[in-house]
Amino acid sequence: MSSNTFMNETGAEILKSIRAPEFILPTLLFPVVFYTMFAIVLPSTPKTATYLLASFGVFAAMGPAIFGFGVSVANERERGWLSLKRITPISSYTYIASKLLATIIVTAFSLLLIYLIAGLAADVSLSTRTWYFLLFFHLACVIPFSFIGLSIGFYFSSNSAIAIANIVFLGLAMLGGLWMPISIFPSALQTFAEFLPTFHLAEIALITIELKDTERLFQHSCIIFIMSIIFALIALVTWSKQRY
């Protein structure tokens, strides 16, 4: 039953995503348009285009995760759909896992689009192995952002969730250095970035494509791991509060 349920549930999540233009357009096309603007329209070299590819990939993974989980969970919870699921024999984790996989699949589309632009229009060249590593890493970024989205979805009403998700999304992107390197920020903001998952994920992505030294790799990975666990715990707490 469980794999059958899982596949059906994931199929439903994919359908819901692709039928919602208000989800598809901003979360999938936003990063693509931004990347095109920063890496192609504005003057840049293949090196800056490669640099931006690392961070915009993280940006692309963040949109569907934060909006998909934040806004749609809030909405589906408010409609009582989640309660209806809870009285059926399936585990609630099936819903979360399916949403995660569906988000990863949808994110993969937007990442491939960015990669294509980077490779064909901005002359970014990586070894095949590195392309795969980078894609794998960018897709894995969906996981911590999903926990953030889940916390928003379980805590806020669907109307406030949209606003909160937008603030979190733009804030994390900008202050974490996904649009421009934090080295051009004032030092206070640079210090602040160290507390944001986006900064560490972008750094790991840069290490993956060998634009940053591996020196801090372990540190970034540990921080991301701990942050993910914290977000997961917050999501769990907000979730259990919603149940009773």
Added chain:
Amino acid sequence: MLKKIFMRSLLLIILLIISVLYILPNKESEINKLISPPSNSFLIRDVRIFDGQNFIENTDIEISEGLITAINSDLSASNNINIIDAKGKTLIPGLIDAHVHTYGSALSDNLRFGVTSSLDMFTDVNLFQSYKSKRNDRQSANHDLFSAGMLATVEGGHGTQYGINIETLSAPEEAEAWVQRRLAEGSDYIKLVYMPYQDKIPSLDKVTAQALINAAHKANVLAVAHISSQQGAQDLLDIGIDGFVHIFADSVAQQDLLQQMAKQDVFVIPTLTVIAGLNDKLNSDDLLEDKYVEPYLNSTQKSSLRARFDLHSEAFDYSIAIKNIQLMYSAGIDILVGTDAPNPGTSHGVSIHQEMHLLKLAGMSEADVLSAASYLPAARFSLIDRGAIKPGKIADFVLLNSNPKNNITATKHIDSIYKNGFKISRSLLSNKTSESKLDKNLGEFVSDLSGPNNLTWISSADNIAGGQSSATISHVYKTTAQIDGFLHIDATIRKGFPYPWAGAFLGPTNPTLGIQYDLSDYTSIQFDARGVPGNYRVMLFNSMNGAPPTLEFVVKDTWQTYTFPFKNFNGFNAKAFSGLTFSTAASLGEYSFDLDNIVLVKEN
């Protein structure tokens, strides 16, 4: 239904991932393009062969997995093997240059002109080691490099002026351990510099030279020598030298010496091209305007061919050199082809054709010249499996469109070149990295000392070449807000080097890369500077050899903007920029200066 949606999406995205990542540009594919066809098994029909010693007319040759397996007329071809019809063409062994100094793109430059192996007489040890391991790889088309590694000389002696770190000798007792260290580093033979009987620069003495030769022989490796006089040659002959890497040209060789050389079977690598260059007798246009040569020259090679020594050496008289070659040739002494590339007027690969031509003009027969560039060096330096076209040898050879039997310049009429049986691409496109465009911002110093592309700013002083001057550089923010910074240099000039320098250098992170950039989109270099008032220098590099084109400027204690057109840098080739140095021009003392906004500009 929903399951189908899921399965289809999953399948679609996996297929998309595979196909998108397949079409995305990847770095490995550019390397793979170098070699075509990918197979190193084939048959050449109806070809004339010079096997290293003799010509064989109209025969077939079979190559299997990079090795020559059979030479006979009417060889039968096994199925699905590639057959090359070479009627009227001549196959000669892959050429061996017996005197080079490896640097930059030397290996691919060599391959492009049919030089499949080379005997290096002094290079950076790390560079050599990185290539040496590839020598036995028969499944790729690498040029095979053999090297002496570090050379044996004394402090301040010949060889120490190039900026490569050298462990000099000061007493004969050090010789044995010195040789052992070279062999441990991977040196294939020992090269020593023996230049007594002149008072310009110091040299090894005879006792130390003897100790070095003995140590080399004890370890079963050759000892070869750089000499500059007949008397020096005589000294080394007496103590058992195996070969000379230049011909002496201070005086006509005496009969006793010639007989002794013949008796001891000592070989000579004349390097006539370099001696012609020293005597203003070198005509580079032969190569630069040759339609068989010019299309395969990259800009580094061209500028190196155009370059000239700015000194004359009375020790190397060209007509005496020719005379000595004739005397040695008739005395039956082995003469090997070596270019001493990349000295001014020479370049890797291409110059071997000129050296062969000069040896022919000096009186050697075509067959002997060809042999001197293949069979002989392989035999003398024990390059097993190389230098000959015979069954069992490696399939390193050059297919010529003309017959060199009666015309040595035919070696330039290359149809194709094979290394380990792989056809070498002669296209310059595969060398794209060595001539790419450079970002115009050479130094913004916003948050660090990184330069454009893969270049970086490092400190540079004559202490790397044995001098005493030193420099440290650092990145300093202009304000506490740390928004933008500049490059700060502390330099100390001390006695101990003929032309002292201390400052900052912009170049590749790994200097052995020797990447060159085309700056022809720009006309000038512009920068801001301030510092301890005085004279400072900016130097532009085309290659790391010789003195770079330099301009001086006056620095004040406040920021000033300076703009210098490239044309004011005497001899600078904007198409082959490889580095940039800022240095103090003062003679002695401590200085500090700051640089910022170093950019390339285009002015009308």
Added chain:
Amino acid sequence: MQNHNSNNLVQITNLYKAFSNKIALDNINLTIPKKGGIIALLGHNGAGKTTLINCLLGLCRSDSGQIEIFNSKPSSQHVKTRIGAMLQDTDLPDLLTTREHLTLFASYYPNSRSVKELISSYELSDFADKLYKNLSGGQKRRVQMAIALIGKGELLFLDEPTNGLDSSARRLLWTKVKQLADKGKTILLSTHYLEEADALAERVIVLHQGKIIADAPTPEIRKKLTGSIIRCISRLNHSELSSLATVRSVQQSGRFVNLHCLNPVKAMHSLLALDPGISELSISKPGLEEVLENLSKQQTVL
């Protein structure tokens, strides 16, 4: 004191539940024996009907007391495969079609009904491939009803299934509910429409302010609800009104009085005899309001 009867579908003992400072369920004791049929849970909005159903479904945790369904705790896996529910104020995601919704929920159960069969037998085929957001209110309710049935549950909970529907949609739903009961399902249906309880249920449980104030077969409840309501403006006082013929209760409502009488003709006669000057007269059947008033009074008397 627990009467552990393994034949009961549902057994609630001394159930108590409060939200912050409001008591939602106050000492509920309820048994549904193993038997098909429709049981109505009747009460005002806010009487505790939804809380009670949610507790039975395991969506809500009680403060004290015990609930057993099929002799297990609510929300145990064993229970989930044997029940179905239509929750109040629930909406499904807009961007899936009827068929997709049913397919998805069908995959949740080990032994579900065929989606195809459900679509034809519940007459959903007209909008089977329409997105949920494009359905009418009645159509949406029928999809939710189909979802409640898809797991072949023996015990169904329908929380205010007809709330907000027009009368034709409501009647259609009633037919469907009756058919289910005929097939042997046990249905617990909550409503605030007296007539709905009356029309469908064999047993009515009346919930008022968190308490069960009546739990009896429908005819008994109906008996308590006979008579009429006379509403008018009269100069008579409370005791005079109470003494009128067949009047069971008197309620002052602003300028009006509501007289609950068993025989409106007799009552009118005696009223007009004492006060010929009445005005704004109207006579109606008693509603939930009166029933509750009536029942709660009886209970306190009891």
